[in-house]
Amino acid sequence: MPFSYKPLWKLLVDQDLTKTEFRESLGLSTATLAKLGKNEYVSLEVIDKICTHFGVQPNDIMEHKKDQ
Numbered sequence: 001m002p003f004s005y006k007p008l009w010k011l012l013v014d015q016d017l018t019k020t021e022f023r024e025s026l027g028l029s030t031a032t033l034a035k036l037g038k039n040e041y042v043s044l045e046v047i048d049k050i051c052t053h054f055g056v057q058p059n060d061i062m063e064h065k066k067d068q
Contacts, residue, residue, distance in 0.1 A: 028046065
């Protein structure tokens with residue numbers, strides 16, 4: 001997967017939020033949360049919701065991984 005959402009999970013820990021609380025507060029589906037957990041593609045709408053909610057930029061919640 002070319003993207004990793006590891007910075008998002010760190011942000012949740014820093015905010016003392018569980019994944020369920022995060023999902024419910026943004027109105028995300030369990031399928032979307034599962035995609036994030038597997039570093040799969042999600043829509044820009046989802047990225048926008050997350051960035052707006054936390055007041056951050058996309059690079060604060062995801063990182064691009066180079067192919068090895």
